[in-house]
Amino acid sequence: MEKMRSAFVAIVGRPNVGKSSLLNRFVGEKVAIVSPKPQTTRTRITGVLTEGETQFVFIDTPGLHNPKTKLSEFMVKQIKDSVADVDVAVLVTEPLGKIHQTELDLLQRFRDLRLPAILAINKIDTVAKKDLMMEKIAAFSQLFDFEAVVPVSAMTGDGAEELLEEIGEYAAEGPHYFPDDAMTDQPERVIVAEIIREKLLNNLSDEIPHGTAVTVEQMIEREDKNIIDIHAVIYCEKDSHKGIIIGKQGAMLKKVASQARREIESFLDIKINLQCWVKVKEDWRNRIGVIRDLGFQDN
Ligand SMILES: Nc1nc2c(ncn2[C@@H]2O[C@H](COP(=O)(O)OP(=O)(O)OP(=O)(O)O)[C@@H](O)[C@H]2O)c(=O)[nH]1
Ligand SMILES: [Mg+2]
Structure with missing residues (x-):
């Protein structure tokens, strides 16, 4: 019998470079929301x-940025923790544009941990x-001794096999x-709460969806019918935001x-009845107690 192997892989990089899209491409299902x-991503996924014989365990992380709220401090800590215990890191970046300070910080982290890293140039x-x-x-390669550099497109799947092969080199018995x-x-x-948050990100402009959190309070399958009743609460930061999320005569909330x-x-392969409520929790992103209540906890 062949020997069992596993590889723990951290997917890191700046916000919006396509880390979650890559994760979904590898897994073959949407397990992380994309916008x-x-x-977009707030926790380790x-x-x-x-x-x-090989099992890949990918850890998708929030994009590394300069934290401005307690929530983003939490997000940045998630990234730092996620690289601590893996076999290899995949640094995802876009094909064009300059190298950012946050990317240099990640490279330093790899050095400190003596962590092998692969550079994935996404969105080719x-x-x-x-x-x-x-x-x-060339500029990246001068800064760090990457194990491999792989151009890839999470969208079309181009290069994904090659990237997986490179990652597989780090699988340990x-x-x-x-x-x-x-x-x-x-x-x-x-996942249900995240899907709702994704629709908020996709339908609302700029700051408002960043100030939302979604929790599923109830998810109950009816005894007689093939239907699940789901009650979800959308938290936002201000009364004015609540109005925008609900929309004229409830139009926005209905659409979302x-x-x-x-x-x-x-996703669940069953009919659902979805009820969404919108509630205000002033400045929740800066309130440690509230962000814990909403499920942002160190594990
Ligand atoms: N054209 C193109 N767009 C892509 C590709 N990969 C991701 N995108 C798009 O880039 C945007 C960001 O993708 P995400 O996967 O959410 O990026 P992320 O790095 O996880 O972002 P954060 O969670 O915010 O850090 C989305 O609009 C994606 O559809 C790609 O290979 N090609
Ligand atoms: Mg993401």
């Missing part, structure tokens, strides 16, 4: 892929001319820590809820 807005579907991308690769058919360690309730319902139904 065009930076700072584990995605699991088992291929033959967006660049027609590859020479500027080559410049960025050892048991599989998750069942072979597992895709994530997140409870269903959390119906988009979320469709996706939750296909």
Whole structure:
């Protein structure tokens, strides 16, 4: 019999570079929400892929940024902790643009931990001319001795196999820590809440969705019917935000809820009845007690 192997992999990088999209691409299912807005991911999200004897355990992280609230301090700590105990890190970056201070900070972290790192240049579907991308690769390679540099597109899947192969080099002999058919360690309730938050990010402008948190208070399957009643609460920071989230005659909330319902139904593979309430918790992102209550805890 072949030996069992596993690889723990931290996916890190700046906000919005496509870390969660890559995770979803590897796992083959949407286990992390994705949006065009930076700072979408707030916690460490584990995605699991088992291929033959090798189990990959990916840890998706919030994008590294300069924290401005207690919530973002928590997010930044999640990133630092996530690289502490893995076999390899994947630093995700975009093909163009300069190298940012936060990326230099991550490289320093890899050095401190003597952690092997692979550079993934994501979104290559967006660049027609590859020479500027080559410049960025050269600049990064001068700064750090990467184990490999892999151009990839989480969107089209180009390069994903190659990247996985490189990551597989760091699999160590050892048991599989998750069942072979597992895709994530997140409870269903959390995924449901995240799907609702994704629809808020996609439908509302700038600051408002960043100040929202979603919790699922109730998720109960009816005895007689194939239907689940879900009660969710959307927290926001101000009364004025509450008005915008609800919208004219409830139009915005209806839109968000119906988009979320469709996706939750296909995720759970059952009909659902989704009720969303909007509540205000002033300045919650700066209140430690509140962010703990909302499930942001160190584990
Ligand atoms: N064109 C293109 N867009 C991509 C690709 N990968 C991700 N995106 C888009 O980039 C945006 C950000 O993607 P995410 O996966 O949420 O990025 P992230 O790094 O997880 O972001 P944070 O969680 O905020 O740190 C979304 O609009 C994605 O659809 C890609 O390969 N090509
Ligand atoms: Mg993300």
